[in-house]
Structures are given as C-alpha cells and as structure tokens.
Amino acid sequence: MAETSDPRPDGSGVSPSFLRDARGLQRKLVEEYYARLGSPDRSRPVAYMLVGGNLAEIVRSFGYEVVFPEIVALNCAIKHQSLDNILHAESMGYGLDVCGYVKNDLGLQDRDGRTSFGQIPRPDLLVCSFSGCYVYVKWWEALAESYGVPLFMFDVPYMREEHPRKEDIDYLVSQLWDLIHLLEKRTGRAFDMDALKGMLVESRRAEDGWVDFLRAGRLRPSPIEAYFESIFYMFPINVLRGTREAADFYGVVNEEVRARVRDRTYPLPEEKVRVLVEGVPPYTNYRTFWDFFRKWGAVSVVATYPKVGGLFDRGFRHDPARPFESIAEYSLGAYVNQSWPLRRKIIADYVREYRADAAIIHGIKSCRSFTAGQGDLRDWLNRDQGLPTLYIESDHEDPRYFAPAQIKNRMDAFFESLEQRRAVGAAGGPATA
Amino acid sequence: MITAGVDLGAGAIKGVLLEDGRRILAAASAPARGNPVGVAHQLLEELGEAANIGPGDVEYLCSTGFGRYALPERHLQISDFTSSARGALFLFPRTRLVVDVGTQASRTMSTSETGKVLKFKMNEKCAAGAGRFVERCSKYLQVPLEEIGPKALAAEHPKLISSVCAVLAETEIINNVAEGVPLPDILMGVFLSLSQRAYSLMRYVGIQPEITLVGGLVRNVGMVKALRETVGLPVNVAPEAFYAAAIGSAVLGHSRLVKLRESSVATAGT
Amino acid sequence: MADLLAIQDPPPERADAVEGDRVELAADFREFGDAHSIEEILRLAREVLGDPTFPTARAWRKAGGRAVGCFPVYTPQEIVHSFGLLPVALSGGGENLEISRADAALGSFLCSISKSTLEAALTGLLEPFDAYLFPYICDVSRNLEGIFSRVLPSRPSHMLHLPQNFTSPSAIPFLVAEYRSLIAKLERLTDRPFSPEQLGRSIELFNEQRALVARLAALQRDAPGKIGLVEYYLLRRLGGLLPREVHIPLLRRALAEIERRERKNKDAIPILLVGPFCEQPTLDLLQLIEDVGCYVVGDELQMLHHWCPSIVPGPDPLESLATAYLRTPVDIGVRLTPTTKGAAIQARLDAARAQGVVFLTAKFCEPALEDVVLYRRALEHRRVPYLHMEFEEKSTTYEQARLQLETFVESILFD
C-alpha cells in the first residue's frame, strides 16, 4: 500500500543515480556508431541484419558496416519518434497489428531514413537470420522488394530439443559457406579466415564480460537492474560484437558493478522485491514503466529480453577454434528461437538461480513471437511454480498502446498484494531471511 | 425528370430531390431513431411538400447508406462510397479525393473525373475515428453538438488523444478536463485526432490535388479546420455536402433512368 | 464404403476390437460413401463443418482407428497417412465454438484459428486425436504447439520446422531429418516401423486427391457458372476431414455431376481471393462475395491438402516430399516468395484470367497482412483493382463486408 499520493504521477524521467561511467561510455559508443553510419564519406557497403542469431562477424570480416533495424527502431521509440514512422507505415498499408519494429523501420525507410540521432543508410545487402521470429522473413522480403538488393536467407532451425541435431549444424554451416561465397562475389574480396577468427576472439571476450554483468543479478541485493539497465548495455553486445570497443566496454561495466557492491550503491535504496521480467520493454515509455517498479522497491534481478541476441549465459560462445560450428550454435540460441518447453525451463532456472520473488511479464500487442503463449506462461509460473506473476500488455514501439493508468493500477495492485501477504507472513513467523 | 436519393445512415437519414440530374429541389434530414423506413417515408413526403411536387412526380428512387436495402420502393441501391463520391463530384466537379466522416465510420475514396471510385478505405478497427465519438464527447463535456466546432476554434494548444479506443479516449478526455486543460484545447484535440485518422486513410488511397469533405462532420467548423491543418491542403466544404450521399444516389438514379429511357426509346424505334 | 476403409491396415488395438465397432465406423462413413447427389454431399459437409467436435475423427477412432490433427498449411500428411493414421485438418473452430479459455493462455491480439484450436484442446474437443502436428508457418502456430505440449501433455504434438532457404542444397537433407524426427514420434505412437513403400503409396493416393481438387479448381476457374463458391469450398474442405479413400470417390462423383451441369456464366467479375490460406472465412462470407457479383477464379482456401500441385515420386519418398515443399510449393504468405510479389500475383492473374483481387485476410494474421502491402503496390502499378478486408472465423454481421464488396464491384462496373 502506498502512503499518500504518488509524487510523480506522470513518472517523467528521473535519472537513476546509480548509473555512472558505464552509461556515459555506452552513450558515446551509440553516438559514434550512428555518426559513422551517417557520415557522408562512408565508403563501406552496408548490410542489414536482425539481432537474433546474427552473422555480424562474418559480414564485418568482408568490410561491411552492419545496420540492425530492430535497434534503430527501439532507439526511435525511446526518442519518441516511432509513432510518426508507424503512422507513415500505416498509410503505406501496414495494418494496426503488424509488428511495431517492422512498421517503424519501413516507415522510416520510406521517409529516407532520417532520425534525430543520425541518418540510416540504405542497404547493399540484406542478411536475414530467420532465428526465432517469422516476421523477420516478411520484413526482409519487403526490404528486398523496395531496395532491389539481394536477400540472403539464413534459415535457423527452431529449437525444440535442448541440443541441436547434427543435421541442424550441417545445414547451418553449409548456409554459412553460401553466404561467404555471396560476399566474396559481391565484394571481390577473398574470405579471410584469420580476420574472422580475430573478431571471434573479441566477440568471446565481450560475451564473457556481458555474462559477468548479467550474473551480478544473483547477488542480494542486486547491484544491477537486469531489465532496465541491461537495455542500455545490450547495445555493444548486439551491435558492436566482434569489435574491441564492445569487449572493452564490459570491462568498464563490470568494474563499475564491483564498485557498486563495494560502495553499497544499488539500483534502489532498498531491494524489497526481486523480480524476474519476461518480455520486450515498452520502449516508448520505459522510464514511466521503470518508475512503476521503483515505487515499490522492486528490482529486476534477471530478465529474458536481454537474451534475444543470444543465450550467452546458458553457455553459447563464439569460438575461434571452431569458427563455423560455434557461429551455427550461436545462431540457434536466440531466446525467441527456443520452444515454449525450453523457455519455461530457462525461466525456472532463472527463478532459482537469481532467487526471484515474483515475475512480471510484459506482453507486446504487435509481437506474436515473444508474446503468444505468455498467458500460459503466467499460469504456469503462478500455479505450477508458485511464483506470483503479473501479466501486463502494451507495445514496444507504439505509444498508443501504453495506457499508464491501467498499467500502474495493475502493478500497484500486484505489489500491494505481495506486500500484504508478506506482512502476514512476518506476523505469523519469520519472513524471508 | 425528378429523381430522389435517400441515404439511410446509421445516425441520420437524409433525402434529396433532384431535377434533371442538375438542380437540387429540396434536401432534408432526420435522426435515424426507431423505424428508419418510416422516417425515410416521412422525409420523402416533406421533401415533396418543400419542392411542391406530388408523390407521383418522383420517377426514380435510389437508396444508399447503412439501411439501403430496407427501403422497399427503391429502384436501385448504391453503396455509400459510390454515392458519396458522386455527390462530392456533383458539388465540386474537380474533386479527386473524398473524405466522408459519418456517424460510425470514416471513409475515403479517390475518384476519376466521372465519379468512379478508384480506391477506397474505411476505418474498420476502431470507432474512435467517427462522428459518434464527437457526439459522445458532446455529451460528456456538456457542450451541445452545434457548439463544439465553434468552441474548438479558440484552441491554443490542442491536446491530442492518444488512445485508439473510442471508449478509453473518453476517459482520457475526462482526465484532461480534470487536469485543467482548457475546453477548446480538448475539443480541438479531438478533431485533430479524428483528422489524423482520416488523413492516414487518405494517404492509404493516395493524396490527390482536390479534396472534398462530405458527411455529417462538414457541419462542424472545428473538424474542417483540423482537417485542413492536418492535410496541409485546401479542403472543399459546402453545407450541401452533408447530403452528399443522398445527392450522389439521386444523380446516379438520374443517369440510370436516362439510360433506361434511351434503351427503351431505342427498342421502340427499331 | 467398408472396403474402402480396408485399405488402411488395422491399427494394433484393432485386433481385439469388437465387430460392432467396425460396423459402426462403416455406418458413420457409409453416409458419405452412399451420398451420390451433390445436395446430399453438401448437406453432410455442412453438418460436419457445423460440428466442432470433429465427427469424422471421432467415428474413425470409435472403430479403433487413430487420428492426427494437422494444423495448416504445409503439413506432410502423407507421412501420417503412411502409418495408417487418419490425418485430419485442424481448420479452426468455425462459427460455433465459444472462446473463453484460450484467450487467457494465448493472448488477445491473435488470429481466431489459433485461439479456437487451443480452446478445442482445453475443452476436450481434440480428444479424438492421438497426436497433433504443427508446421512452423508463423510465430503463432509455432508457439501454439509449445502450449499444446503443456496443456495436453499425454498426447504427443510435433512442430515441424519448415525451411525458408529455398536455394541451399542442404535444405533437402535438413528437411528429411525434420521428417525423421516426426517419424520417430509416429513410430512410438503406433508402435510400428516407418515403411518407405507405404509412404510411396500414400503419396500416390494424395496425388490422386490433388489431381481431383485441381480439376475442381479448374472448373471453378473456367466455368464458374457451373459451381457455386460455397459448393466448391465444401467439397474441398471435406478433403481434409474424411479419409482420403472416402473423399476421392466422392469428389469424383461430384465432379461428374458438376461437369454435366448446363449453367451459363453470369456477368460477374472474375477475381482472385488471396489471404485465407490458414484461418477460414465463414460460408456466409464466401456466399456474399459471390452474391455481390464476383466469381472467385483463383483462391487460397483450405490449402491443407494441396500445398503443392503434385509430389513427383522418386526412389526416396521422403526426399520427394522435401523436394515438393522446397521446389514446387503453392506460393502463399507463409513462405518466402522466390521472385517478387508483383511477378507472383501477375502470374496468378494471368493463369486465372482474373480482373481483380480480393484480399481476405484473417484478423491479426501478420504474414497475410504484410503481404498485402507488397501485393497492393504491385497491383496499383499494374492498375489492377483490389480490395482488402479482414475477417474472423466467427462473425454474424456482414454489413461492412457487404459495403466494401459492393463498392469494389461498383467501382469496376460503373463509370
């Protein structure tokens, strides 16, 4: 129960005090990246790629600049530019129910790629990693038609068993070679295995650092915000993987995390509830959303969303000793490429490993890949796992679907009921230690 | 040659008498409450009186609108899109894009120079983009429908509505009132939101040089202003555009009648 | 009728099944076996369709047979059939199924077929099936299978990954491996080994059915006056519900009767109906399309049993199947188009001599929605009239649909 009225009814941006240097460095990396994309003397060809199961290292080893329209879309949403793009896409004929990322991107492309944070260049090549979302196929198909550039389809089998079959890996590796031939033909350059291996070394270093960061959520209290903070720190692992900057970045982050533990600066003054968060964030209003957590002393200690680029914390690593096999294995490991039984298992493990007291599922109206079945997940968590779980819904890109009053009401009620039950537990005996 | 057009709309029933496909003799409307067919009959009677003609003088009756099949004595029924487009063209012959905002739906259609509908689109998903929404606002905000438009003109910082749902949008408006947003800003916000929705339909069918607004909302100066602002182009409006669908169906009725006559003359001649 | 069913090897527990069951099974299907006139066939079809409890699968099961529910579109039912199992199309709950539980599990912004299929699972209506087969045609069908594995843990369900890379030579061995995973489950289910010879025979049988369905479609295209859209649809729809051995002769009889009909074509606009490849529109909506003055001369209705024109037999039937999917599938929204959408739709317009396109897409069906935009652009460029409408498998009012369809027709007819 909340005493007195809410100090920040609109939840307008309060800068979390615990974010320090790493956040500044992350900003710098983002700015530099977009500046590079937008620079008029850019000589490198551009490949568009999807985050899940992407082949950034291979493509980069041929000198390509890589653009991730999903990331551009979420940046647009954070900067309140997505609605214009979405409306534009709707006037092109994209229906209300089409994924917001797709609409943002296609709307933006049709408006010449201008954003407040930089000019998004047109693609010379489209690499579609069909890993975890069918919409990827449709999206890249649309881009291929409007730009008339080649589309390479990297078909990644959906994970229904914990371990891939030999045929899966063979299929993936054979496709990787097809891609290499295509890249050789397009750039006139020969494939350079050493360059690739060199990048995989950096990728691996970044992945190790990223996993260290994520695992800090196991501490109690957690020195990190595994959902809202990770949103920032995902950028290097997803966009700059394979570069030295990305790998170094996590060194800085983890240094800061250690300092936080030392100085006892935590995401919140008091960690009252440890939350697992599942689902894509409402980027258009993520500050407001965050405030709804903070008001109740709720810290997310683990989240599934930061794993869309790869389940590194479950063991996948790029490996210069087995370049192709490891890339193949990696591409299978996008979070949404796991079947529901596997997803449930991952979540159950997280709850245990991170000692979560509750789960919040944020469903995205226009993303079926992530969302379809989250109701069942809620039911499973609540009933089979005995974990109090709240389901709320809005959109990642479309601010029209974020109803603050409704969401707040639900979150208030949820945390209120947790508090209430805990209070009773305390009266009846010792509460959680 | 007198033809009648009757538009049995969801909110209002409109009727028009047309002479020789060129001159409007009379036009009238009545709310579509209770028995729409009864209302239409009554309306036709009134029109006859106003135009000073007898019941037998109407040679062809063409219906349109939501209830177009309900009128038993119709000679022909035409869908709303086709009739509104034709009506808009009758009023503004160079119209190439028609925006029709009625009670339950907004529609747009692009037309050829002869009034043939080329492309069209209506708001299917949500009802927040049409006149019924304005009616509800009028009720909630306790501003009579006729005054909503003029009041909105005084807006300085219109407050747009973000909710796509008509019902939830109401709550949003109420919140705005509670937060002290001035009434004109709220009202203009409503019209701008409606216009934006209409604009996205318009862009779907393709923006054309000459645009005409028809349907109930032409009576609303706030809507007209908002639409012009949103589109950034001139938009034709005329008081008669309220009756566009009825006019259009009378016009189509007329050409149909002419065709029938011609063919019967032709057969008689041979 | 009884001898038709004898083609199926008796499943293991049939051994001790009482004779009465067999008689009853025969009795249930005899109606179809005996139904000679179109009217009778259609009446039965409507009855089967109006009943959300899968009467044909129930009848089959009652007699000791086993059935597998197959979600659209590209499901290799031949494999299911080769195990002596009855593959039955899961085409949604139709108009008669109330959705109350599936919303909660699945989510709200989803197509109706996914919800009604889950609702059926949650309310026991899928009881007649021993297993369920889902193809990865979209994220919804894929996730649906994942929920099945929780809500129906005692019945195996399988999700088949359909490759989207149509050029890689390794796609064929990969898809064969996919089939093998399915086969492993079916072997466990039926307790009998996979037989390539039997699969070869099943493929032949399905090809026969495909050829007949193609004949029906050709009739619909070339002499639309002879066959009503609803008639056409029902005949096809039965193909996914009845044992193939029953459907084939039935379709033959129906074709013969239709071909004999002396009906002239009306002055209607020949159109392609694009979009309803998965969720199915109501019969009333189909009727409406015809009523307003359109002939549907090309369509994507009820794809389940003709996801490819024909499977070319080869030494390895699994490879034949894989090749058919990868190289010659019917091109719909849940597959990467090899050329451009413009070229694809133009080819179809030409083949059917259609004058316009009606996009009828299931509400919330994202693959279809995204395709429409590309098609639209191509059609506008070619000045082909089109209309886009959304539908749900359940609806009671058609005012909006009628309005739009009429306008579409008027826009072509009037000048």
Add this chain to the structure above:
Amino acid sequence: MSEIVAGVDIGSTTAKCVVLGEDARVLGKSLNAVGVDIVRDAERALDAALAEAQIPRSEVAFITGTGYGRYKVYFGQLVVTEISCHARGASFLFPGTRLVVDIGGQDTKAIRINDAGEVVDFAMNDKCAAGTGRFLDVCANALGYEVGQIGPLSLQARHAVKVTSTCTVFAESEVTSYVSRGKDPKDILAGLHASIVNRTLSLMQRVGVEPEVTFTGGVSQNAGMVHALQHRLGRPVNVSPLSQYLGALGAALHGRERVRGGAG
C-alpha cells in the same frame, strides 16, 4: 480516538463512499456519477455518505481512497487499489469467497483471494473497453433503454442472438443491425449479456475458478448478468445490494485496520 472510517472509491463511472462505524457497521453510503471534476466528486461522495450517516467530518478517524481516481482523494490518508478493496469487501460480506468478479464501468476483474481476504492472483480485461459495464450502457442506449431495465428484460428472452463483436463500439452497430433485422430486443439483450459473461469467464479462468464466487461492481446490480453468470458457472454466486459499494467498503476496512493497528 474514534474508529469511524470512510472509504472513497472513485471509479471510471461512479464515485462511491462508505462510512463505517466502530462495530464495522455501515453508517452511511453514497453513489454519484463521476464528472469532469474528480476532486470535487470525491468530496461530494464523502459529504453525501457523511450526511446519510449524520456524522460530521471531524469525527472520521481515517479515510482511504481507491479506484481509478484514488490519487485524487486528496483528503485521504491512504490509497489502495480497488483490487485489494474489492477483495477485502467481498470477503467481509461473504467470508467464504475465494474468487471475486468485479465488473465496473470500464473494466472487469477476476480476483482470487485467500481466507484472509488477501489477493492471491488477479486478472483484468486487457483489451479495451469490451465486456464491461460501459459495453452494456452503450448497448442499452442503442436499444433505447435505461441501463437498469436491460437486465430484467434479458431474462425474458426466448432465443438469444449471437453477439460476436469484440468491440464495444462495434457491438453497438451489431445491435442496430439486429434491430433492423427485426430481432426482439430481449433476445438481443440476452445475447449481449451472454457475450459479456463469456468474456468474464475467460478472465475468471485466468486466475482459476474457485467454488465460492462473489460478484461485485455496478454490473452486479444487473439481474440479467447475475443470471447469465450463474447459468454459465452452473451454480449460484454471491451478490448483495451493497456489491456496487464493495470497493469503498473494502477501502474503509483497510483504513480501519490501520486505525486499529496503530491503536493496538
């Protein structure tokens, strides 16, 4: 210190207030429509209930605000969501309650509670305004009835029509189209009620249908809805003339706990 407490529930449609005496007896209550000035509506709700109770404001020890407008109850000392309040209120009136179904003006909630009246799990309609009191209001209006009339009328239906529109606004046109097809308004109403119950059931299943169900919120005053819900569940549900006030009552009870907790 007095133990007189008040709960003020500012909903999307109505403002309700309940004043509880020392023995947790309802001394006064009020119900008003909410307009554009929520702060004033809250004041008015309290004043009206106090007037009925014949108690001056100074004697009220504690005021709790709840409902969508709870943050506008500036004169209160505590805010609690209406979910906790309906739970508490329902469990107070019907101690065996394990599932509360609250259908208000703008949302529908299913709340699973424990024997202490605490919320264990809840679900709310997440899809627009469909299936709520507003839905019935709009449809009643379209048929030309007052909202109070439609429940009883629906009970006289013979062949309920099927209402499929999932949207409140389009349900209105569905209703109009049934009218123009000459359907009996009673049958249409029965169809509308059935369709809401169906949606409500889906929410209830989300949290788990428990044996003892209490129906609260304004729509529980609608006999047609009560009937339809009981029919679908196949057993009776608790309703009370107070059920529209349960949010306010629950809020008052929460306040009472505070007062007593502080005293004890």
